[in-house]
Amino acid sequence: MEMRVTDLACARGGLPLIEGMSFTVAGGEALVLRGPNGSGKTTLLRTLAGLQPALSGEISCPPEQMTYGAHADGLKAVLSVAENLSFWAAIHGQRDIAPALAAMNLTELAERPAQTLSAGQKRRLGLARLLVTGRWLWVLDEPTVSLDAASVALFAAVVRGHLAQGGAALMATHIDLGLAEARVLELAPYKAALPVDPGFDEAFL
Numbered sequence: 001m002e003m004r005v006t007d008l009a010c011a012r013g014g015l016p017l018i019e020g021m022s023f024t025v026a027g028g029e030a031l032v033l034r035g036p037n038g039s040g041k042t043t044l045l046r047t048l049a050g051l052q053p054a055l056s057g058e059i060s061c062p063p064e065q066m067t068y069g070a071h072a073d074g075l076k077a078v079l080s081v082a083e084n085l086s087f088w089a090a091i092h093g094q095r096d097i098a099p100a101l102a103a104m105n106l107t108e109l110a111e112r113p114a115q116t117l118s119a120g121q122k123r124r125l126g127l128a129r130l131l132v133t134g135r136w137l138w139v140l141d142e143p144t145v146s147l148d149a150a151s152v153a154l155f156a157a158v159v160r161g162h163l164a165q166g167g168a169a170l171m172a173t174h175i176d177l178g179l180a181e182a183r184v185l186e187l188a189p190y191k192a193a194l195p196v197d198p199g200f201d202e203a204f205l
C-alpha cells in the first residue's frame, strides 16, 4: 500500500496556502508534518482526507482507504466508551473492541458515558477509534492534544503497532512523539505565493 501525492496545491478560505507538494507514504511508514501555526497543516490533511478539494495535483489514495482524526474527538456524548467504539467498529465492519480499549487504557472506563470523561480520556477514546476502522492510513491532526506523558507513550506504541502491521500514519504534531523512525515533512518549502490583489489602488493609501 502507498499514498503518492503529486504536485499538490491547496487553499483555505479562498487563499492558496500550499503548492508544488509531492511526497509518498508507504505501508510501515510514519510521516510527521511540521510547520508553524497557520502554515496549512490542517488544510493539507483535510485535502488528503477528501474533506475539501485540492486546487490542483493528484492524490493516489482514495479517502476510503484512510481514517482522519481531526481536532475534535467526534464522540457521541450520551453513549458509553464501549458504545462509542462499537458504533465505529460496526460502521467499519469490525467486531472486537477489546483490543482497542486495552491499547488506549480505557478498559476500566468502558461503561462511562463519553460526556463524563476528562479531556485526555476523551482524546484516548478518539484515538482508540483508529484501531477499529481497519483502515491502513491514519491521517491525524494534533493527535496528542490533552494527553499526558504516559498516554503519549501509549499512543506511540499504538502507532508503532499499526506500522508493524503494514499500516501508515501521517500526523501533524508540534510535540515529539518518540517515534524515532518517523520521517519529517516540512511544509515551509511548499508555501504558496500570495496572489496579487487585482483591486489594489494606490490612491487609497
Ligand SMILES: Nc1ncnc2c1ncn2[C@@H]1O[C@H](COP(=O)(O)OP(=O)(O)OP(=O)(O)O)[C@@H](O)[C@H]1O
Pocket: 012, 013, 014, 017, 035, 036, 037, 038, 039, 040, 041, 042, 043, 044
Ligand atoms: N474556515 C476557514 N476559513 C478561512 N480561513 C481559514 C479557515 N480555517 C483556517 N483558515 C486559515 O487558513 C490558514 C491555514 O490554517 P490551518 O488550520 O490549515 O493551519 P495549521 O498549520 O494547521 O495551523 P495550526 O498549527 O495553528 O493548527 C490560516 O491562515 C487560517 O487562519
